[in-house]
Amino acid sequence: MTTAIADAGHTPGVRYGSISQGRRRTLYWSYFFLILFVIVFLTPPVYMFITSLKSSAEISAASNPWWVYNPTLSNYADLLTQKTYLIFFRNSAVVSLCVVTITMLISVLAAFSPRMKFWGSATLATGVFLAYLIPDTLVFIPLFKTFAFIHDKRGIELINHWWVLIILLPTLTVPFCTWIMIGYFASIPKELDEAALIDGAVYPDADKIFIPVALPGIIAAMIFCFTVSWANFLYGLAFTTSADQLTLPVGIVTTLIRGDVYAWGQIMTGALLGAAPPLIIYAFLMDYYIAGLTAGATKG
Amino acid sequence: MADVVARDLTLSTAHRRLTMQKFVRRKSTIAFFMCLPLILVVACLVVYPAFYSISLAMMNKSMQHFVGFGNFAFLLKRNTFWMVVEQTVLFAVTAVIFKALIGFIAAHFVHNLPAKGQRKWRGMLLIPWVIPPAMSTLAWFWLFDPSYSAFNWVFAQLGIPQVAWLGNPYWARFAVILVNVWVGSPFFLIMYLAALKSVPEQLHEAAMIDGASWWQKIWYINLPMMSNIIQITALFSLIVTFANFDIVKILTNGGPVDQTHVFATWAFNWAISGNDIPLGASVSLFMAPILALAAVLILRNVRQRGNEA
Amino acid sequence: MAQVALRNIVKTFDKTPAVQGIDLDIADREFIVLVGPSGCGKSTTLRMIAGLEEATSGEIYIGDQLVNDVPPKDLDIAMVFQNYALYPHMTVFENMSFGLRLKKFPKAEIKERVQGAARILDITELLDRRPKQLSGGQRQRVAMGRAIVRNPKVFLFDEPLSNLDAKLRVQMRTEIKKIHQKVTTTTVYVTHDQVEAMTLADRVVIMNAGRIDQIGSPHEVYHSPKTQFVAGFIGSPTMNMLPCRLVENGSRLTVRLSDWLSLPVPPSRVARYRARVGKELTFGLRPEHIIEGRGDVPPGAAAFEAPLDVVEPMGMETMVYFIVDGVEVCGRVNPAAAGRVGESMRLVADLNQMHLIDPHTQMVI
Numbered sequence: 017m018t019t020a021i022a023d024a025g026h027t028p029g030v031r032y033g034s035i036s037q038g039r040r041r042t043l044y045w046s047y048f049f050l051i052l053f054v055i056v057f058l059t060p061p062v063y064m065f066i067t068s069l070k071s072s073a074e075i076s077a078a079s080n081p082w083w084v085y086n087p088t089l090s091n092y093a094d095l096l097t098q099k100t101y102l103i104f105f106r107n108s109a110v111v112s113l114c115v116v117t118i119t120m121l122i123s124v125l126a127a128f129s130p131r132m133k134f135w136g137s138a139t140l141a142t143g144v145f146l147a148y149l150i151p152d153t154l155v156f157i158p159l160f161k162t163f164a165f166i167h168d169k170r171g172i173e174l175i176n177h178w179w180v181l182i183i184l185l186p187t188l189t190v191p192f193c194t195w196i197m198i199g200y201f202a203s204i205p206k207e208l209d210e211a212a213l214i215d216g217a218v219y220p221d222a223d224k225i226f227i228p229v230a231l232p233g234i235i236a237a238m239i240f241c242f243t244v245s246w247a248n249f250l251y252g253l254a255f256t257t258s259a260d261q262l263t264l265p266v267g268i269v270t271t272l273i274r275g276d277v278y279a280w281g282q283i284m285t286g287a288l289l290g291a292a293p294p295l296i297i298y299a300f301l302m303d304y305y306i307a308g309l310t311a312g313a314t315k316g
Numbered sequence: 317m318a319d320v321v322a323r324d325l326t327l328s329t330a331h332r333r334l335t336m337q338k339f340v341r342r343k344s345t346i347a348f349f350m351c352l353p354l355i356l357v358v359a360c361l362v363v364y365p366a367f368y369s370i371s372l373a374m375m376n377k378s379m380q381h382f383v384g385f386g387n388f389a390f391l392l393k394r395n396t397f398w399m400v401v402e403q404t405v406l407f408a409v410t411a412v413i414f415k416a417l418i419g420f421i422a423a424h425f426v427h428n429l430p431a432k433g434q435r436k437w438r439g440m441l442l443i444p445w446v447i448p449p450a451m452s453t454l455a456w457f458w459l460f461d462p463s464y465s466a467f468n469w470v471f472a473q474l475g476i477p478q479v480a481w482l483g484n485p486y487w488a489r490f491a492v493i494l495v496n497v498w499v500g501s502p503f504f505l506i507m508y509l510a511a512l513k514s515v516p517e518q519l520h521e522a523a524m525i526d527g528a529s530w531w532q533k534i535w536y537i538n539l540p541m542m543s544n545i546i547q548i549t550a551l552f553s554l555i556v557t558f559a560n561f562d563i564v565k566i567l568t569n570g571g572p573v574d575q576t577h578v579f580a581t582w583a584f585n586w587a588i589s590g591n592d593i594p595l596g597a598s599v600s601l602f603m604a605p606i607l608a609l610a611a612v613l614i615l616r617n618v619r620q621r622g623n624e625a
Numbered sequence: 626m627a628q629v630a631l632r633n634i635v636k637t638f639d640k641t642p643a644v645q646g647i648d649l650d651i652a653d654r655e656f657i658v659l660v661g662p663s664g665c666g667k668s669t670t671l672r673m674i675a676g677l678e679e680a681t682s683g684e685i686y687i688g689d690q691l692v693n694d695v696p697p698k699d700l701d702i703a704m705v706f707q708n709y710a711l712y713p714h715m716t717v718f719e720n721m722s723f724g725l726r727l728k729k730f731p732k733a734e735i736k737e738r739v740q741g742a743a744r745i746l747d748i749t750e751l752l753d754r755r756p757k758q759l760s761g762g763q764r765q766r767v768a769m770g771r772a773i774v775r776n777p778k779v780f781l782f783d784e785p786l787s788n789l790d791a792k793l794r795v796q797m798r799t800e801i802k803k804i805h806q807k808v809t810t811t812t813v814y815v816t817h818d819q820v821e822a823m824t825l826a827d828r829v830v831i832m833n834a835g836r837i838d839q840i841g842s843p844h845e846v847y848h849s850p851k852t853q854f855v856a857g858f859i860g861s862p863t864m865n866m867l868p869c870r871l872v873e874n875g876s877r878l879t880v881r882l883s884d885w886l887s888l889p890v891p892p893s894r895v896a897r898y899r900a901r902v903g904k905e906l907t908f909g910l911r912p913e914h915i916i917e918g919r920g921d922v923p924p925g926a927a928a929f930e931a932p933l934d935v936v937e938p939m940g941m942e943t944m945v946y947f948i949v950d951g952v953e954v955c956g957r958v959n960p961a962a963a964g965r966v967g968e969s970m971r972l973v974a975d976l977n978q979m980h981l982i983d984p985h986t987q988m989v990i
Contacts, residue, residue: 039679042530046425050437053422057444057498060455063466067458081466126354140351142615147358149611150366151559153580154604157587157597158365158372187361194354247448249562250580254588265450269566280458287451298446302439305446309503310510521677522710524697526724526775536723540714 061291068092068285075280091285101286103260104267107178108290111263112245114182119189119241120234126190127197141198148191156254159184163255178261181252185245192244193237196311200233236308239301243294264290373598377591387598396574396582401602403489404578408558411496416550418497419504424534426505427512438509445502453566456495457482460567485575488568492576495563500556504549511545512538544617551614555607579603627688627778627811628653629674634683636669643669645835647683656805656812660822661832661858667815668783670832674813675781676700687778703772704781707788709764711756711771718752721770742773745807746800762793769801773808782814786821798824819859823847831855848978853987856909856980862944865915865954866982869908871901880908880979883950891925891976898981898990906990909980912944915956917963918971925977930969938963945970 067075069087079085095101126144163175252266262270268286298305376383391397422441426434444452459466460481468478481491515538523533539546561580564570570577570585577585579599587596629651636644644666651657659667672678674685676697685692692700703724711720718739719726725735743749746766756764765785772780782801786794802825805812816822822829823843831838831846831854839851850856856864870881871890878890878898890898918928931947931954943963945956947970956972964970981990 042428046428050422050425050429050441053418053425054437054440057441057502060452060459060498061443061447063459064451064455075464078464078469081464081469122353122357125350128350143358144354145615145618146611147362149555149607149614150362151555151580151603151607153559153561153583154369154600154607155362155365157583157593157600158368159361160587161372161593161597162365162368184361186357190354190357191362243446243448247450249448249450249565250584253565254584265448269450269454280461280464283454284458287454291447291451294446294448295443298442302435302442306438306442306506309506516708516710518706518708518710519712521675521697522704522706522712522771523723524677525675525700525702525704526771527698527727529698532727537712 061288064284064288064291067280068288070281072279072281091281092289095282095285095289100259100267100271104262104264105289107262107267108246108264109293111178111181111185112242114179115185115189115245116238116241118182119186119193120238122186122190123193123197123237124234126194127201141195144191144194144198148195152188152250155187156250160254175255176257176261178256178263180255181245181248181263184251184255185248188248189241189244193241196237196240196308197230197233199311200230200236204229232304232307233311235301236304236311239297239305240308242297243305246294369597369601372594373601375594377594383594387595390595391598391602396577397599399574400577400579400582400599403576404558404603406489407493407496407560407578408554411493411500411557412550412553414493414497415500415504415553416546418501419506419508419549420546422501422505423508423512424538426509438506441505442502444498445500449499449562450566452499453495453563456491456498457567460491482568483572485572488572488576492564492567495567496557496560499563500553503553507545507549508542511542515541544620548614548617551610551617555610555614558606558610559603628655629779629811629813630684630686631670631674632684632686634670634673634685635681636666636673636678637681642835644673647832647837649830649837649840651811651813654809654811656814656825656827657830658814658816658822658826658828659830659832660816660819663817664834665832666835667817667832671781671783671813671815674779675702675704701775701778702781703775703777703779704783705765705768705772705785707784709756709768709788711764711767713756716753716755717748717759717767717770720756720767721752721774724771724775738774738776739770742770745773745804746770761789762797765789765797766800769804773804777810780810780812780814782812782816784816785814786816786818794821801825820861823859829859831858833858849989850980851989853907853909853982853984853989856982856989860911862912862955864909864911864980865952867908867949867952867954868984869906869981871898871903871906871981873902878902880981882908886929886931886949888927888929888974888976888979890979893925893977894979901981901983901990905984907982907984909982909989910974910976911978912955913957914975914978915954915972916975917958918973919962922973923975926973926975928971928973930971932969933964933966936963936966945972947972 063082066082066084068091069084069089071086071088071090074084074086126140160175163180167173167175247265248263249265249269252263253270256262256266259267264286268283268290271283271286373387374382374384376386426437426441429437458464462480462483465479465481467481471478479487482488519537519541520533523537528536558578559580560578561584564576564578564581565584568576570581574582579602583596583599585596586599587593590596629649631647631649634644634647635642647666647670649657659670661667669678673680674687676692676695680693687700687702712723715723721739721742722735725738730738739752740749743752746769748763748766748770751759751763751767756767759767765788768785785801786797789797798821805825814821814825826843828840829843829846830840833852833854839846839855841849846855846859850859853866857866867882872879872881872887876895877892878895879887880890881887922928931949933945934948934953935944935946937944937946938960940960942957943960945958945963946953947956948954958970958972982988983990
């Protein structure tokens with residue numbers, strides 16, 4: 017039974033909307049700062065794009081750098097018809113695709129083993145993790161020397177060939193990809209193993225069961241692998257020197273460093289096109305990309 | 317009798333085949349073979365070179381004689397070496413601190429947004445990390461260009477004096493750290509966002525009822541509960557930033573006057589450009605102790621996280 | 626200590642109405658329980674009082690203050706959550722003292738308050754432990770301790786016992802009652818368990834689909850339910866409900882339940898029900914009002930025979946089930962008098978306790 021309330025001093029009023037003032041204010045501040053962050057984060061790529069549309073005349077004229085007065089696609093046309101650039105692109109593409117294939121083969125196989133609980137599986141996981149932590153800058157010098165050594169002793173020319181990168185880059189990709197996939201495979205219930213065994217599957221057949229379930233992890237690992245191979249700069253710079261052997265990042269930069277006159281329009285176009293493949297993959301497969309990123313540390 | 321013997325024979329061959337099959341089928345054997353390629357890759361391309369570099373570092377320039385610690389002694393006496401040490405440490409620590417701060421702050425802002433909108437913002441904010449660092453460093457190089465810097469143009473419009481981004485040693489260091497922070501912050505953003513989401517919302521509600529303001533919630537609840545991830549991410553990044561090559565090489569190549577050299581670029585210049593491989597190897601070896609320490613700390617943190625889970 | 630008032634509270638989530646017009650007055654020091662099935666809006670209402678949700682329209686008053694726009698940290702309230710919401714990285718002492726530390730209370734007073742609350746709740750040995758070292762019941766006590774220490778105007782409980790096992794739940798229920806006797810703060814308690822509501826509440830508020838069906842003391846809602854929902858929700862085992870028809874018999878009325886069973890309406894009710902003769906109604910009678918027949922039939926009751934379908938011996942009593950026109954009816958009889966399955970048993974229904982419900986409006990007549 018409700019009792020009438022003494023209502024001296026109550027102001028009746030109706031409140032509408034389901035976000036309180038306090039929360040609305042926090043939301044506005046959040047958007048404000050996020051817009052600032054986005055401006056800072058996106059300025060360089062946007063500027064790359066702006067510059068790529070400028071003719072060299074406009075660039076040297078030193079007018080407002082942030083605006084294109086006479087947009088032109090000549091930079092793109094020049095680059096894409098220029099043999100050197102296309103070679104860079106091709107080299108990068110082939111190297112990356114090969115590295116992805118090799119890495120996935122090695123990693124998938126290796127990632128399976130902890131599931132079978134053999135004697136070294138815990139050490140393996142830790143070892144893989146440690147291997148990932150060793151940076152390429154620590155290792156490239158002895159590798160360079162080793163390759164030179166092999167050249168001296170056996171006459172096998174390993175330096176200055178783009179396909180050498182296919183041997184080298186897996187160092188960077190295999191540990192982390194294995195790590196990602198150990199995490200993903202661990203979340204597949206062991207019952208699948210047993211069910212498959214009962215159904216008479218020998219392990220090679222298991223890929224009909226496991227691979228589909230593990231697909232997100234595999235995709236994430238592949239994306240990571242491709243991105244790292246494509247973006248690699250150090251190994252390319254150290255191990256390849258002739259123009260026709262360079263991969264894209266090295267190619268663009270060394271073309272710059274050699275010349276005295278910087279053709280900025282072309283350089284920015286080249287850089288933008290070079291950044292395009294990872295960006296495109298990212299645009300379409302963003303969730304896998306991020307999953308690959310977070311897999312390393314959070315699946316600890 | 318013959319048929320018995322024959323049968324025994326077939327039985328024993330069959331038996332031997334079975335044991336062989338059993339051996340091959342045994343899980344641990346298969347597992348080991350599956351790991352083999354990985355072990356080979358890591359052994360040949362990571363472990364072996366790491367150790368080889370130690371022996372390399374002890375050779376003389378033409379790699380004919382063993383000079384023991386001669387290279388190391390040489391380095392320790394050089395002024396540039398100590399500059400490189402100071403610079404590398406400065407870059408790594410400063411960059412990681414700022415990356416962590418920006419990532420932390422940005423993660424909270426993104427987390428504040430309604431769930432549907434978060435994806436778009438997260439997508440835009442990750443772009444600096446997606447672009448190959450070499451490419452984006454080129455863009456920054458262009459932005460910092462002594463004659464055509466777009467930033468200087470804006471400064472000129474506003475009446476602020478021009479900045480010699482890459483010519484002045486202090487500004488050059490600033491530029492290197494800036495680009496590093498620009499490239500790396502999104503990684504921290506993503507990691508911290510994931511960690512933030514794992515803090516139960518009810519704890520925030522309980523804290524609000526206990527009287528906590530927004531920054532008290534962050535200080536007393538978010539920070540402690542995220543501390544594990546914060547440490548792991550920071551240590552990870554410390555290793556990567558410490559060993560960073562691309563940014564410094566493209567932006568300043570160590571200049572002006574070696575004021576922005578880090579271990580990686582200095583080692584590269586000695587070994588590849590200067591043709592003194594042992595000296596280059598010695599330089600890069602100096603990275604090892606710090607990296608090892610960070611690695612041990614990470615492992616300890618990861619294990620701790622595993623135990624808490 | 627303060628009274629709480631809700632005026633025409635409405636809450637919609639994205640066009641789905643969760644709470645549709647609640648009016649409620651809670652007196653100072655009262656222990657009021659909001660009870661109802663999942664999704665009836667009770668938790669949402671509680672959270673609106675706490676300031677964790679903003680009411681779409683309507684006013685909420687704590688004491689004399691309009692608190693719709695006031696953030697939780699400025700309200701003087703404390704809340705105990707279903708999942709305890711203890712800070713995992715703090716010790717029990719730090720958990721309980723968190724609110725006081727935020728408000729910069731002097732250390733000595735914090736210690737005194739925490740120790741005092743710990744004594745009431747019997748958790749003094751746990752003060753240095755972390756939540757993950759505690760059992761469910763202990764965690765719940767710490768959560769309550771955190772609330773007591775604050776000495777707030779209102780306690781809010783959001784289904785605090787739902788995560789505990791049955792035995793512990795009964796134990797904690799009594800504890801909560803004892804604590805309320807010691808610490809007489811106004812309490813708003815939400816649960817879906819009607820037993821908790823009945824045992825703990827000064828008044829029970831039964832909610833259904835975002836509205837209040839009835840507010841009353843446990844006795845009132847048990848014996849005088851206003852709607853079909855309340856009648857069926859309160860009491861375990863649930864009230865028997867059967868379709869029936871009122872038949873006039875001269876100056877008397879009978880309730881016709883089936884071909885073989887008709888029960889007379891007690892004279893005191895005849896006037897009330899006369900207008901509904903001939904209509905399709907629902908007849909309600911609690912199982913404890915159907916007992917074994919022995920000797921004389923008291924006034925207002927009626928005896929009948931029914932073949933037993935199921936017999937459930939509960940020790941203290943035996944539940945007997947018989948079928949009326951396809952509906953299973955439950956009666957509570959003395960174990961010694963219970964018949965056997967298949968046999969016919971003599972039962973007496975106390976029709977002074979009957980209820981008639983209009984099936985179209987769902988209201989008790």
